[in-house]
Amino acid sequence: MxxxxxxGPDKRLTPGAQRILDVASELFYWRGIHAVGVDTIxxxxxxxxxxxxDRFGSKDGLIVxxxxxxxxxxxxxxxxxLDAEHADPVQRALVPFDVLFEWLAPSSRxxxxxxxxxxxPEPEHPGRQVVVAEKKWLRALFRELLAEAGAEDPxxxxxxxxxxxxxxxxxYSIVAEANVAATVRAAAETLITRSISHS
Amino acid sequence: MxxxxxxGPDKRLTPGAQRILDVASELFYWRGIHAVGVDTIxxxxxxxxxxxxDRFGSKDGLIVxxxxxxxxxxxxxxxxxLDAEHADPVQRALVPFDVLFEWLAPSSRxxxxxxxxxxxPEPEHPGRQVVVAEKKWLRALFRELLAEAGAEDPxxxxxxxxxxxxxxxxxYSIVAEANVAATVRAAAETLITRSISHS
DNA sequence: CCGCTCCTATACTGATCTGTGAAGTACAGT
DNA sequence: ACTGTACTTCACAGATCAGTATAGGAGCGG
Numbered sequence: 001m002x003x004x005x006x007x008g009p010d011k012r013l014t015p016g017a018q019r020i021l022d023v024a025s026e027l028f029y030w031r032g033i034h035a036v037g038v039d040t041i042x043x044x045x046x047x048x049x050x051x052x053x054d055r056f057g058s059k060d061g062l063i064v065x066x067x068x069x070x071x072x073x074x075x076x077x078x079x080x081x082l083d084a085e086h087a088d089p090v091q092r093a094l095v096p097f098d099v100l101f102e103w104l105a106p107s108s109r110x111x112x113x114x115x116x117x118x119x120x121p122e123p124e125h126p127g128r129q130v131v132v133a134e135k136k137w138l139r140a141l142f143r144e145l146l147a148e149a150g151a152e153d154p155x156x157x158x159x160x161x162x163x164x165x166x167x168x169x170x171x172y173s174i175v176a177e178a179n180v181a182a183t184v185r186a187a188a189e190t191l192i193t194r195s196i197s198h199s
Numbered sequence: 200m201x202x203x204x205x206x207g208p209d210k211r212l213t214p215g216a217q218r219i220l221d222v223a224s225e226l227f228y229w230r231g232i233h234a235v236g237v238d239t240i241x242x243x244x245x246x247x248x249x250x251x252x253d254r255f256g257s258k259d260g261l262i263v264x265x266x267x268x269x270x271x272x273x274x275x276x277x278x279x280x281l282d283a284e285h286a287d288p289v290q291r292a293l294v295p296f297d298v299l300f301e302w303l304a305p306s307s308r309x310x311x312x313x314x315x316x317x318x319x320p321e322p323e324h325p326g327r328q329v330v331v332a333e334k335k336w337l338r339a340l341f342r343e344l345l346a347e348a349g350a351e352d353p354x355x356x357x358x359x360x361x362x363x364x365x366x367x368x369x370x371y372s373i374v375a376e377a378n379v380a381a382t383v384r385a386a387a388e389t390l391i392t393r394s395i396s397h398s
Numbered sequence: 399c400c401g402c403t404c405c406t407a408t409a410c411t412g413a414t415c416t417g418t419g420a421a422g423t424a425c426a427g428t
Numbered sequence: 429a430c431t432g433t434a435c436t437t438c439a440c441a442g443a444t445c446a447g448t449a450t451a452g453g454a455g456c457g458g
Protein backbone atom coordinates (compact mmCIF):
# COMPACT_ATOMS: atom_id res chain seq x y z
CA MET A 1 0.00 0.00 0.00
CA UNK A 2 2.95 2.34 0.41
CA UNK A 3 4.28 4.25 -2.54
CA UNK A 4 7.46 2.22 -2.84
CA UNK A 5 5.64 -1.10 -3.04
CA UNK A 6 5.19 -0.77 -6.75
CA UNK A 7 6.91 2.24 -8.19
CA GLY A 8 9.67 2.72 -5.65
CA PRO A 9 10.48 6.00 -3.92
CA ASP A 10 10.99 9.02 -6.07
CA LYS A 11 14.74 9.52 -6.11
CA ARG A 12 14.40 13.19 -6.90
CA LEU A 13 12.98 13.75 -3.43
CA THR A 14 15.08 14.29 -0.34
CA PRO A 15 14.62 11.79 2.49
CA GLY A 16 12.54 14.23 4.47
CA ALA A 17 10.40 15.12 1.48
CA GLN A 18 9.80 11.44 0.79
CA ARG A 19 8.61 10.89 4.36
CA ILE A 20 6.35 13.91 4.10
CA LEU A 21 4.87 12.62 0.86
CA ASP A 22 4.34 9.13 2.26
CA VAL A 23 2.61 10.42 5.38
CA ALA A 24 0.55 12.95 3.44
CA SER A 25 -0.56 10.26 0.99
CA GLU A 26 -1.94 8.09 3.76
CA LEU A 27 -3.62 10.95 5.59
CA PHE A 28 -5.04 12.61 2.48
CA TYR A 29 -6.48 9.33 1.30
CA TRP A 30 -7.99 8.09 4.56
CA ARG A 31 -9.10 11.36 6.14
CA GLY A 32 -9.60 13.61 3.15
CA ILE A 33 -7.48 16.46 1.86
CA HIS A 34 -9.23 19.32 3.60
CA ALA A 35 -9.53 17.45 6.87
CA VAL A 36 -5.75 17.11 7.26
CA GLY A 37 -3.65 20.10 8.25
CA VAL A 38 -0.02 20.71 7.43
CA ASP A 39 0.82 20.69 11.14
CA THR A 40 -0.41 17.12 11.40
CA ILE A 41 1.50 16.03 8.32
CA UNK A 42 4.71 17.61 9.54
CA UNK A 43 4.35 16.15 13.02
CA UNK A 44 3.63 12.62 11.78
CA UNK A 45 6.52 12.84 9.35
CA UNK A 46 8.95 13.71 12.14
CA UNK A 47 9.70 16.91 10.30
CA UNK A 48 9.16 20.57 10.97
CA UNK A 49 6.58 22.56 9.11
CA UNK A 50 9.36 24.71 7.74
CA UNK A 51 10.83 21.74 5.91
CA UNK A 52 7.47 20.90 4.42
CA UNK A 53 7.16 24.36 2.95
CA ASP A 54 10.78 24.39 1.80
CA ARG A 55 10.20 21.15 -0.13
CA PHE A 56 6.69 21.55 -1.51
CA GLY A 57 6.08 25.29 -1.47
CA SER A 58 2.52 25.09 -0.23
CA LYS A 59 -0.15 22.65 0.77
CA ASP A 60 -1.44 22.74 -2.77
CA GLY A 61 2.02 21.77 -3.99
CA LEU A 62 1.97 18.79 -1.66
CA ILE A 63 -1.50 17.86 -2.87
CA VAL A 64 -0.33 17.87 -6.47
CA UNK A 65 2.70 15.75 -5.57
CA UNK A 66 0.38 13.30 -3.81
CA UNK A 67 -1.94 13.00 -6.79
CA UNK A 68 0.91 12.66 -9.27
CA UNK A 69 2.50 9.91 -7.20
CA UNK A 70 -0.79 7.99 -7.07
CA UNK A 71 -1.28 8.47 -10.78
CA UNK A 72 2.25 7.31 -11.60
CA UNK A 73 2.05 4.27 -9.36
CA UNK A 74 -1.23 3.17 -10.83
CA UNK A 75 -0.23 3.69 -14.45
CA UNK A 76 2.98 1.72 -14.06
CA UNK A 77 1.03 -1.08 -12.40
CA UNK A 78 -1.28 -1.37 -15.40
CA UNK A 79 1.36 -1.01 -18.08
CA UNK A 80 3.64 -3.55 -16.42
CA UNK A 81 0.73 -5.96 -16.24
CA LEU A 82 0.02 -5.34 -19.89
CA ASP A 83 3.62 -6.06 -20.82
CA ALA A 84 3.41 -9.41 -19.03
CA GLU A 85 0.11 -10.30 -20.65
CA HIS A 86 0.42 -12.22 -23.90
CA ALA A 87 -3.08 -13.62 -24.12
CA ASP A 88 -5.64 -12.74 -26.74
CA PRO A 89 -6.57 -9.07 -27.29
CA VAL A 90 -9.85 -9.41 -25.41
CA GLN A 91 -8.04 -10.47 -22.28
CA ARG A 92 -5.62 -7.60 -22.76
CA ALA A 93 -8.47 -5.13 -22.86
CA LEU A 94 -9.69 -6.57 -19.56
CA VAL A 95 -6.37 -6.07 -17.78
CA PRO A 96 -7.49 -2.86 -16.00
CA PHE A 97 -10.30 -4.89 -14.47
CA ASP A 98 -7.83 -7.53 -13.31
CA VAL A 99 -5.76 -4.81 -11.68
CA LEU A 100 -8.90 -3.38 -10.15
CA PHE A 101 -9.62 -6.73 -8.59
CA GLU A 102 -6.41 -6.64 -6.57
CA TRP A 103 -6.55 -2.91 -6.03
CA LEU A 104 -9.91 -2.98 -4.30
CA ALA A 105 -8.92 -5.66 -1.83
CA PRO A 106 -7.19 -3.57 0.83
CA SER A 107 -8.50 -0.08 0.25
CA SER A 108 -12.12 0.78 0.84
CA ARG A 109 -12.08 4.53 0.49
CA UNK A 110 -12.60 4.67 -3.25
CA UNK A 111 -10.33 6.17 -5.87
CA UNK A 112 -7.98 8.73 -4.38
CA UNK A 113 -8.09 10.82 -7.54
CA UNK A 114 -11.86 10.85 -7.80
CA UNK A 115 -12.11 11.74 -4.12
CA UNK A 116 -9.66 14.56 -4.62
CA UNK A 117 -11.69 15.77 -7.57
CA UNK A 118 -14.69 16.04 -5.27
CA UNK A 119 -12.68 18.06 -2.77
CA UNK A 120 -11.12 20.46 -5.26
CA PRO A 121 -13.90 22.36 -6.99
CA GLU A 122 -11.82 25.31 -8.16
CA PRO A 123 -11.39 24.82 -11.92
CA GLU A 124 -7.86 26.21 -11.93
CA HIS A 125 -6.53 23.93 -9.24
CA PRO A 126 -3.55 22.05 -10.69
CA GLY A 127 -4.60 18.90 -8.88
CA ARG A 128 -7.73 18.65 -11.00
CA GLN A 129 -5.72 18.35 -14.17
CA VAL A 130 -3.89 15.34 -12.77
CA VAL A 131 -7.21 13.63 -12.13
CA VAL A 132 -8.63 14.50 -15.53
CA ALA A 133 -5.45 13.35 -17.25
CA GLU A 134 -5.52 10.02 -15.47
CA LYS A 135 -9.08 9.22 -16.49
CA LYS A 136 -8.48 10.37 -20.05
CA TRP A 137 -5.41 8.18 -20.16
CA LEU A 138 -7.41 5.14 -19.12
CA ARG A 139 -10.09 5.91 -21.68
CA ALA A 140 -7.46 6.22 -24.42
CA LEU A 141 -5.86 2.97 -23.25
CA PHE A 142 -9.19 1.17 -23.48
CA ARG A 143 -9.73 2.66 -26.91
CA GLU A 144 -6.37 1.42 -28.12
CA LEU A 145 -6.78 -2.08 -26.71
CA LEU A 146 -10.31 -2.34 -28.09
CA ALA A 147 -9.21 -1.25 -31.53
CA GLU A 148 -6.55 -3.95 -31.49
CA ALA A 149 -9.19 -6.45 -30.44
CA GLY A 150 -11.28 -5.45 -33.44
CA ALA A 151 -14.19 -3.88 -31.62
CA GLU A 152 -16.91 -2.32 -33.71
CA ASP A 153 -16.88 1.12 -32.09
CA PRO A 154 -13.81 1.48 -29.86
CA UNK A 155 -14.70 5.03 -28.85
CA UNK A 156 -18.11 4.22 -27.49
CA UNK A 157 -17.03 0.95 -25.95
CA UNK A 158 -14.11 2.64 -24.21
CA UNK A 159 -16.50 5.02 -22.48
CA UNK A 160 -18.67 2.12 -21.41
CA UNK A 161 -15.74 0.22 -19.96
CA UNK A 162 -14.44 3.33 -18.24
CA UNK A 163 -17.85 3.86 -16.66
CA UNK A 164 -17.96 0.26 -15.52
CA UNK A 165 -14.48 0.63 -14.10
CA UNK A 166 -15.07 3.83 -12.16
CA UNK A 167 -18.53 2.76 -11.06
CA UNK A 168 -17.14 -0.46 -9.65
CA UNK A 169 -14.88 1.50 -7.33
CA UNK A 170 -17.80 3.58 -6.13
CA UNK A 171 -19.94 0.51 -5.54
CA TYR A 172 -17.18 -1.23 -3.66
CA SER A 173 -16.47 1.64 -1.31
CA ILE A 174 -20.04 2.77 -0.67
CA VAL A 175 -22.26 -0.29 -1.00
CA ALA A 176 -19.47 -2.66 0.10
CA GLU A 177 -20.22 -4.86 -2.87
CA ALA A 178 -17.58 -7.51 -2.20
CA ASN A 179 -16.95 -9.11 -5.58
CA VAL A 180 -17.92 -6.17 -7.73
CA ALA A 181 -14.62 -6.40 -9.62
CA ALA A 182 -15.37 -9.87 -10.97
CA THR A 183 -18.94 -8.85 -11.71
CA VAL A 184 -18.08 -5.79 -13.79
CA ARG A 185 -15.27 -7.72 -15.46
CA ALA A 186 -17.84 -10.20 -16.69
CA ALA A 187 -20.02 -7.36 -17.95
CA ALA A 188 -17.07 -5.81 -19.75
CA GLU A 189 -16.22 -9.11 -21.38
CA THR A 190 -19.81 -9.47 -22.55
CA LEU A 191 -19.79 -6.00 -24.09
CA ILE A 192 -16.45 -6.59 -25.81
CA THR A 193 -17.22 -9.98 -27.32
CA ARG A 194 -20.57 -8.75 -28.49
CA SER A 195 -18.95 -5.74 -30.14
CA ILE A 196 -16.43 -7.98 -31.91
CA SER A 197 -19.00 -10.47 -33.19
CA HIS A 198 -21.05 -7.63 -34.65
CA SER A 199 -18.26 -6.09 -36.69
CA MET B 200 -31.79 22.77 -9.86
CA UNK B 201 -33.20 24.15 -6.62
CA UNK B 202 -34.79 21.87 -4.11
CA UNK B 203 -38.34 22.96 -4.82
CA UNK B 204 -38.10 22.33 -8.54
CA UNK B 205 -39.06 18.73 -8.17
CA UNK B 206 -39.98 17.77 -4.66
CA GLY B 207 -41.23 21.12 -3.40
CA PRO B 208 -40.05 22.76 -0.21
CA ASP B 209 -40.20 20.78 2.95
CA LYS B 210 -43.22 22.16 4.79
CA ARG B 211 -41.89 21.05 8.14
CA LEU B 212 -39.16 23.65 7.85
CA THR B 213 -39.58 27.26 8.88
CA PRO B 214 -39.02 29.88 6.16
CA GLY B 215 -35.61 30.74 7.52
CA ALA B 216 -34.62 27.10 7.79
CA GLN B 217 -35.71 26.50 4.20
CA ARG B 218 -33.58 29.37 2.98
CA ILE B 219 -30.62 28.05 4.96
CA LEU B 220 -31.08 24.59 3.49
CA ASP B 221 -31.38 25.93 -0.05
CA VAL B 222 -28.26 28.05 0.26
CA ALA B 223 -26.31 25.31 2.02
CA SER B 224 -27.29 22.82 -0.69
CA GLU B 225 -25.88 24.99 -3.43
CA LEU B 226 -22.69 25.84 -1.54
CA PHE B 227 -22.05 22.32 -0.29
CA TYR B 228 -22.51 20.92 -3.76
CA TRP B 229 -20.46 23.41 -5.73
CA ARG B 230 -17.70 24.22 -3.25
CA GLY B 231 -17.56 21.13 -1.10
CA ILE B 232 -18.77 20.56 2.43
CA HIS B 233 -15.55 21.28 4.28
CA ALA B 234 -14.77 24.32 2.16
CA VAL B 235 -17.95 26.14 3.22
CA GLY B 236 -18.24 27.65 6.69
CA VAL B 237 -21.40 28.23 8.65
CA ASP B 238 -20.74 31.97 8.65
CA THR B 239 -20.93 32.02 4.86
CA ILE B 240 -24.11 29.96 4.81
CA UNK B 241 -25.81 32.21 7.35
CA UNK B 242 -24.73 35.38 5.58
CA UNK B 243 -25.89 34.20 2.14
CA UNK B 244 -29.19 33.04 3.60
CA UNK B 245 -29.87 36.47 5.08
CA UNK B 246 -30.07 34.84 8.47
CA UNK B 247 -28.05 35.04 11.66
CA UNK B 248 -25.84 32.21 12.70
CA UNK B 249 -27.95 31.84 15.79
CA UNK B 250 -30.95 30.89 13.70
CA UNK B 251 -28.93 28.31 11.83
CA UNK B 252 -27.96 26.61 15.06
CA ASP B 253 -31.49 26.88 16.46
CA ARG B 254 -32.87 25.10 13.40
CA PHE B 255 -30.22 22.49 12.61
CA GLY B 256 -28.30 22.06 15.86
CA SER B 257 -24.88 21.85 14.27
CA LYS B 258 -23.11 21.91 10.95
CA ASP B 259 -23.31 18.13 10.86
CA GLY B 260 -27.06 18.40 11.32
CA LEU B 261 -27.26 20.73 8.36
CA ILE B 262 -25.11 18.36 6.31
CA VAL B 263 -27.46 15.48 7.05
CA UNK B 264 -30.49 17.61 6.13
CA UNK B 265 -28.77 18.51 2.88
CA UNK B 266 -28.03 14.91 1.99
CA UNK B 267 -31.51 13.72 2.94
CA UNK B 268 -33.11 16.42 0.80
CA UNK B 269 -30.99 15.44 -2.20
CA UNK B 270 -31.80 11.80 -1.62
CA UNK B 271 -35.54 12.45 -1.30
CA UNK B 272 -35.66 14.66 -4.37
CA UNK B 273 -33.87 12.15 -6.49
CA UNK B 274 -35.89 9.14 -5.33
CA UNK B 275 -39.19 10.87 -5.99
CA UNK B 276 -37.98 11.84 -9.43
CA UNK B 277 -37.24 8.23 -10.33
CA UNK B 278 -40.35 6.74 -8.77
CA UNK B 279 -42.61 9.29 -10.39
CA UNK B 280 -40.99 8.55 -13.74
CA LEU B 281 -41.53 4.86 -13.12
CA ASP B 282 -45.20 5.42 -12.36
CA ALA B 283 -45.62 7.22 -15.67
CA GLU B 284 -43.79 4.55 -17.61
CA HIS B 285 -46.00 1.80 -18.98
CA ALA B 286 -43.66 0.35 -21.57
CA ASP B 287 -42.10 -3.07 -21.51
CA PRO B 288 -40.15 -4.17 -18.45
CA VAL B 289 -36.79 -3.67 -20.14
CA GLN B 290 -37.54 -0.01 -20.71
CA ARG B 291 -38.69 0.25 -17.10
CA ALA B 292 -35.36 -1.09 -15.89
CA LEU B 293 -33.64 1.58 -17.94
CA VAL B 294 -35.59 4.45 -16.36
CA PRO B 295 -32.77 5.42 -13.98
CA PHE B 296 -30.58 5.92 -17.03
CA ASP B 297 -33.23 8.12 -18.64
CA VAL B 298 -33.34 10.21 -15.48
CA LEU B 299 -29.56 10.33 -15.46
CA PHE B 300 -29.64 11.75 -18.96
CA GLU B 301 -31.57 14.82 -17.82
CA TRP B 302 -29.83 14.97 -14.48
CA LEU B 303 -26.37 15.30 -15.96
CA ALA B 304 -27.29 18.19 -18.24
CA PRO B 305 -26.90 21.15 -15.90
CA SER B 306 -24.71 19.86 -13.11
CA SER B 307 -21.12 18.99 -13.73
CA ARG B 308 -19.87 18.39 -10.23
CA UNK B 309 -20.81 14.72 -10.00
CA UNK B 310 -23.13 13.06 -7.53
CA UNK B 311 -23.60 15.13 -4.40
CA UNK B 312 -23.91 12.05 -2.26
CA UNK B 313 -20.81 10.37 -3.62
CA UNK B 314 -18.87 13.60 -3.20
CA UNK B 315 -20.07 13.88 0.39
CA UNK B 316 -19.00 10.29 0.97
CA UNK B 317 -15.50 11.27 -0.10
CA UNK B 318 -15.49 14.18 2.31
CA UNK B 319 -16.85 12.31 5.32
CA PRO B 320 -14.43 9.51 6.17
CA GLU B 321 -15.53 9.01 9.79
CA PRO B 322 -17.50 5.75 9.78
CA GLU B 323 -19.97 6.98 12.40
CA HIS B 324 -20.94 10.14 10.58
CA PRO B 325 -24.72 10.08 10.07
CA GLY B 326 -24.32 11.57 6.62
CA ARG B 327 -22.57 8.44 5.39
CA GLN B 328 -25.58 6.30 6.13
CA VAL B 329 -27.73 8.49 3.91
CA VAL B 330 -25.33 7.94 1.03
CA VAL B 331 -25.08 4.20 1.60
CA ALA B 332 -28.85 3.89 1.87
CA GLU B 333 -29.37 5.74 -1.38
CA LYS B 334 -27.05 3.52 -3.38
CA LYS B 335 -28.47 0.38 -1.80
CA TRP B 336 -31.94 1.57 -2.66
CA LEU B 337 -30.99 2.00 -6.30
CA ARG B 338 -29.40 -1.43 -6.39
CA ALA B 339 -32.54 -2.96 -4.89
CA LEU B 340 -34.67 -1.06 -7.39
CA PHE B 341 -32.60 -2.39 -10.27
CA ARG B 342 -32.90 -5.90 -8.82
CA GLU B 343 -36.65 -5.63 -8.61
CA LEU B 344 -37.10 -4.24 -12.12
CA LEU B 345 -34.74 -6.82 -13.58
CA ALA B 346 -36.54 -9.66 -11.86
CA GLU B 347 -39.80 -8.43 -13.36
CA ALA B 348 -38.10 -8.26 -16.75
CA GLY B 349 -37.10 -11.90 -16.38
CA ALA B 350 -33.34 -11.44 -16.18
CA GLU B 351 -31.25 -14.49 -15.60
CA ASP B 352 -29.37 -13.25 -12.54
CA PRO B 353 -30.98 -10.05 -11.21
CA UNK B 354 -28.51 -9.71 -8.34
CA UNK B 355 -25.42 -9.71 -10.50
CA UNK B 356 -27.00 -7.63 -13.25
CA UNK B 357 -28.17 -5.04 -10.72
CA UNK B 358 -24.60 -4.53 -9.56
CA UNK B 359 -23.45 -4.15 -13.15
CA UNK B 360 -26.11 -1.57 -13.91
CA UNK B 361 -25.38 0.29 -10.68
CA UNK B 362 -21.71 0.42 -11.62
CA UNK B 363 -22.55 1.70 -15.07
CA UNK B 364 -24.82 4.30 -13.54
CA UNK B 365 -22.37 5.62 -10.96
CA UNK B 366 -19.45 5.40 -13.36
CA UNK B 367 -21.30 7.47 -15.92
CA UNK B 368 -21.61 10.33 -13.44
CA UNK B 369 -17.90 10.17 -12.73
CA UNK B 370 -17.04 10.13 -16.43
CA TYR B 371 -19.32 13.03 -17.13
CA SER B 372 -17.95 15.27 -14.42
CA ILE B 373 -14.26 14.41 -14.78
CA VAL B 374 -13.66 13.49 -18.40
CA ALA B 375 -16.50 15.74 -19.63
CA GLU B 376 -17.83 12.88 -21.72
CA ALA B 377 -20.82 14.68 -23.21
CA ASN B 378 -23.21 11.90 -24.17
CA VAL B 379 -22.08 9.35 -21.64
CA ALA B 380 -25.67 8.87 -20.46
CA ALA B 381 -26.85 7.61 -23.83
CA THR B 382 -23.72 5.49 -24.16
CA VAL B 383 -24.08 3.67 -20.86
CA ARG B 384 -27.81 3.33 -21.44
CA ALA B 385 -27.03 1.40 -24.59
CA ALA B 386 -24.59 -0.79 -22.69
CA ALA B 387 -27.18 -1.43 -20.00
CA GLU B 388 -29.75 -2.38 -22.59
CA THR B 389 -27.30 -4.79 -24.18
CA LEU B 390 -26.59 -6.46 -20.86
CA ILE B 391 -30.27 -6.74 -20.00
CA THR B 392 -31.48 -8.16 -23.29
CA ARG B 393 -28.61 -10.62 -23.32
CA SER B 394 -29.47 -11.75 -19.81
CA ILE B 395 -33.10 -12.24 -20.79
CA SER B 396 -32.37 -14.19 -23.95
CA HIS B 397 -30.12 -16.54 -21.98
CA SER B 398 -32.70 -17.49 -19.37
C1' DC C 399 -52.20 40.55 27.98
C1' DC C 400 -49.68 36.09 27.94
C1' DG C 401 -46.91 32.92 25.96
C1' DC C 402 -45.00 30.86 22.09
C1' DT C 403 -42.34 30.62 17.91
C1' DC C 404 -39.28 32.74 14.84
C1' DC C 405 -35.81 35.51 14.21
C1' DT C 406 -32.26 39.60 14.73
C1' DA C 407 -28.05 41.68 16.56
C1' DT C 408 -23.58 41.53 18.30
C1' DA C 409 -19.86 40.14 20.76
C1' DC C 410 -17.13 36.41 22.03
C1' DT C 411 -14.47 31.89 22.97
C1' DG C 412 -10.99 28.73 21.89
C1' DA C 413 -9.27 26.15 18.52
C1' DT C 414 -7.26 25.40 14.08
C1' DC C 415 -5.93 26.90 9.60
C1' DT C 416 -2.07 28.07 6.03
C1' DG C 417 2.03 30.33 5.73
C1' DT C 418 6.35 33.24 7.18
C1' DG C 419 10.69 35.16 9.52
C1' DA C 420 15.00 34.79 11.42
C1' DA C 421 18.64 32.28 13.14
C1' DG C 422 21.16 28.17 13.69
C1' DT C 423 23.00 23.06 13.17
C1' DA C 424 24.88 19.00 10.66
C1' DC C 425 27.11 17.30 6.83
C1' DA C 426 28.43 16.42 2.15
C1' DG C 427 31.48 17.50 -1.82
C1' DT C 428 35.22 20.19 -3.83
C1' DA D 429 38.49 26.40 4.28
C1' DC D 430 34.41 27.24 1.47
C1' DT D 431 29.79 26.30 -0.30
C1' DG D 432 25.42 24.37 -0.85
C1' DT D 433 21.90 21.31 0.81
C1' DA D 434 18.96 19.55 4.27
C1' DC D 435 16.88 20.32 8.16
C1' DT D 436 15.75 22.33 13.00
C1' DT D 437 13.74 25.60 16.46
C1' DC D 438 10.23 28.46 17.50
C1' DA D 439 7.72 32.39 17.60
C1' DC D 440 4.20 34.63 15.18
C1' DA D 441 1.27 36.43 12.02
C1' DG D 442 -3.73 36.85 10.05
C1' DA D 443 -7.53 34.52 8.94
C1' DT D 444 -11.16 31.31 9.55
C1' DC D 445 -13.27 27.52 11.96
C1' DA D 446 -17.55 25.68 14.77
C1' DG D 447 -20.26 27.00 18.29
C1' DT D 448 -22.12 29.99 22.38
C1' DA D 449 -23.84 33.94 25.38
C1' DT D 450 -26.76 37.60 26.16
C1' DA D 451 -30.44 40.43 25.05
C1' DG D 452 -34.27 41.62 22.61
C1' DG D 453 -37.87 42.35 18.95
C1' DA D 454 -42.02 41.07 15.81
C1' DG D 455 -46.12 38.52 14.96
C1' DC D 456 -49.79 35.63 16.38
C1' DG D 457 -53.19 32.53 18.51
C1' DG D 458 -55.22 31.90 23.10
